[in-house]
Amino acid sequence: MADPQEVLSRRVQSALGAAFGPEFADTDPVIRPSQFADYQANAALALAKRLGRKPREVSAAIMEHLDVADVCRDVEVSGPGFINLTLREDWIADQARRLLDDPRLGTPAQEVRNIPLDYSAPNVAKEMHVGHLRTTVVGDALARTLGFLGHNVIRQNHIGDWGTPFGMLIEHLLEVGEDSPETDLLTTDPNAFYQAARTKFDASGPGQDEFAARARRRVVSLQGGDEETLRLWRELVGLSKVYFNKVYTELGVTLTDDDLAGESTYNAMLADVCEELESKGIAEVSDGALCVFPEGFTGREGKPIPLIVRKSDGGYGYATTDLATVRYRVEELKADRILYVVGAPQALHFKMVWATAREAGWLPEGVETTHVQIGNVLGNDGKILRTRSGAPVRLMALLDEAIERAAAVVAQNRPDLDAESQAAIARQVGIGAVKYADLSVAHDTEYTFDFDRMLALTGNTGPYLQYAQARIRSIFRKGGLDMSEARGEISVSEDAERALALKLLEFGPVVAQVGDLLQPHRLSTYLFELAQSLTAFYEHCPVLTAGTRAERDSRLALISVAFRVLVQGLDLLGVEAPEHM
Ligand code: ARG
Numbered sequence: 335m336a337d338p339q340e341v342l343s344r345r346v347q348s349a350l351g352a353a354f355g356p357e358f359a360d361t362d363p364v365i366r367p368s369q370f371a372d373y374q375a376n377a378a379l380a381l382a383k384r385l386g387r388k389p390r391e392v393s394a395a396i397m398e399h400l401d402v403a404d405v406c407r408d409v410e411v412s413g414p415g416f417i418n419l420t421l422r423e424d425w426i427a428d429q430a431r432r433l434l435d436d437p438r439l440g441t442p443a444q445e446v447r448n449i450p451l452d453y454s455a456p457n458v459a460k461e462m463h464v465g466h467l468r469t470t471v472v473g474d475a476l477a478r479t480l481g482f483l484g485h486n487v488i489r490q491n492h493i494g495d496w497g498t499p500f501g502m503l504i505e506h507l508l509e510v511g512e513d514s515p516e517t518d519l520l521t522t523d524p525n526a527f528y529q530a531a532r533t534k535f536d537a538s539g540p541g542q543d544e545f546a547a548r549a550r551r552r553v554v555s556l557q558g559g560d561e562e563t564l565r566l567w568r569e570l571v572g573l574s575k576v577y578f579n580k581v582y583t584e585l586g587v588t589l590t591d592d593d594l595a596g597e598s599t600y601n602a603m604l605a606d607v608c609e610e611l612e613s614k615g616i617a618e619v620s621d622g623a624l625c626v627f628p629e630g631f632t633g634r635e636g637k638p639i640p641l642i643v644r645k646s647d648g649g650y651g652y653a654t655t656d657l658a659t660v661r662y663r664v665e666e667l668k669a670d671r672i673l674y675v676v677g678a679p680q681a682l683h684f685k686m687v688w689a690t691a692r693e694a695g696w697l698p699e700g701v702e703t704t705h706v707q708i709g710n711v712l713g714n715d716g717k718i719l720r721t722r723s724g725a726p727v728r729l730m731a732l733l734d735e736a737i738e739r740a741a742a743v744v745a746q747n748r749p750d751l752d753a754e755s756q757a758a759i760a761r762q763v764g765i766g767a768v769k770y771a772d773l774s775v776a777h778d779t780e781y782t783f784d785f786d787r788m789l790a791l792t793g794n795t796g797p798y799l800q801y802a803q804a805r806i807r808s809i810f811r812k813g814g815l816d817m818s819e820a821r822g823e824i825s826v827s828e829d830a831e832r833a834l835a836l837k838l839l840e841f842g843p844v845v846a847q848v849g850d851l852l853q854p855h856r857l858s859t860y861l862f863e864l865a866q867s868l869t870a871f872y873e874h875c876p877v878l879t880a881g882t883r884a885e886r887d888s889r890l891a892l893i894s895v896a897f898r899v900l901v902q903g904l905d906l907l908g909v910e911a912p913e914h915m
């Protein structure tokens with residue numbers, strides 16, 4: 335157990351039990367980082383009221399029973415009754431040394447849960463826009479982190495692969511020809527294909543043979559299960575998959591074809607979903623459409639908002655599919671916790687779907703559902719990022735530009751490396767910068783997409799963190815040493831050493847927190863702080879030229895732990911760790 339906060343919590347709790355009786359032994363001792371010591375226990379303040387005694391008296395009683403001699407070198411009551419706790423240097427060093435042998439780097443074991451994780455979810459025959467970039471990158475970081483915490487993460491890529499646009503898309507596919515260069519666009523620039531179909535559809539007049547009419551008939555054949563239509567639909571989906579996988583590979587995202595569970599997956603369940611809602615009296619026909627009016631959702635003038643599950647023409651929609659999805663995830667995937675990494679504007683949709691699913695008995699009390707809301711990515715003009723002409727930005731072009739810009743920086747900083755190594759690093763840095771920019775801000779806030787800022791070598795950026803780990807590699811290279819052999823005793827005497835070691839102990843607790851709160855930016859913030867502690871450490875503590883052999887071995891061991899924490903942390907964010915920088 336390397337987490338100081340946890341260790342101190344337990345110790346203070348047993349003091350509480352001893353001082354005030356067993357019923358106080360599970361009181362939260364409120365251990366917080368302190369300005370005057372490493373931590374402070376604030377429990378006495380709340381307890382004073384409960385006990386009808388003065389806070390300082392309560393603190394004194396806690397102190398009498400507090401047994402922390404092996405962990406703390408200073409314990410004192412301050413202010414109105416805080417207990418300030420200063421850790422012992424040998425304890426910190428010993429805990430840091432233990433991380434060297436711990437593959438989980440101090441990450442606590444959690445009770446294993448089945449977690450369907452809905453993320454990325456681009457739409458077939460459409461460009462993945464920067465919004466999808468963000469749901470993909472944040473979702474993947476959560477998948478990696480929850481997996482590292484030991485959970486059974488079930489990736490669910492809920493792609494938009496069904497619906498009325500497929501009528502026009504299939505007709506357009508037939509017109510341009512299945513083997514035409516236009517069709518090929520679906521794997522490189524799907525928006526161009528989509529827009530061409532859309533333009534024809536919008537321009538087409540009324541006659542029976544008009545494009546729009548054919549497109550509408552095609553929708554009916556698709557829904558009716560016509561074999562040839564389904565074949566054409568599968569072709570569109572297949573070409574889009576090629577495109578999605580290109581983006582995923584370029585991004586280093588863990589999604590594969592096995593994780594695809596698009597909207598069409600649930601087609602066969604939709605009629606049943608509606609029937610069950612109707613027979614349970616949850617859904618009612620209103621203006622020809624089958625609607626649910628879940629409790630607590632009202633619009634203007636208190637009018638209940640409908641969740642439409644079957645349109646008046648008999649068609650099902652996005653909400654019906656998501657209801658079937660919830661039922662499937664609970665019944666078939668045995669979900670304990672269902673997570674949706676989706677744009678913030680869909681918040682109401684999910685709330686209504688879950689409320690309906692709870693009413694229908696498909697979502698038991700014990701199953702938690704969370705919408706990890708994704709904020710917008712803005713351009714320099716403060717509006718949603720688009721190209722100059724107003725079209726959605728081509729994701730591939732964006733990634734290519736990131737790599738190109740990184741290549742210029744690498745060429746400048748490392749002219750000594752051969753072209754192949756430079757290109758490999760440029761890829762890692764360019765992609766890492768884009769992903770990290772997404773992950774370093776709270777997922778539900780907006781941020782401005784700015785290449786210069788995300789590629790900067792200083793500040794809270796991907797390249798800064800990548801550099802921090804590359805610098806440790808280079809220290810070992812310079813010393814002609816193998817990192818796996820840096821296993822000496824750690825001792826901390828300098829302040830900067832102490833601060834670095836203490837920071838390393840925070841890794842596990844932060845990872846656990848990211849898993850609980852679903853906020854990858856907390857890990858980014860932590861890694862940034864760690865990199866800063868390293869910088870301060872180098873300033874005061876020479877490693878290869880340390881005064882004594884023992885000091886040198888200790889520092890080598892310390893930075894090798896830091897290296898592993900940085901690389902593991904970056905990996906949980908899905909950011910690669912270049913050999914050189
Ligand atoms: N395809 C949708 C979009 O692009 C996102 C789907 C999210 N997942 C879900 N279960 N509804 O907005």
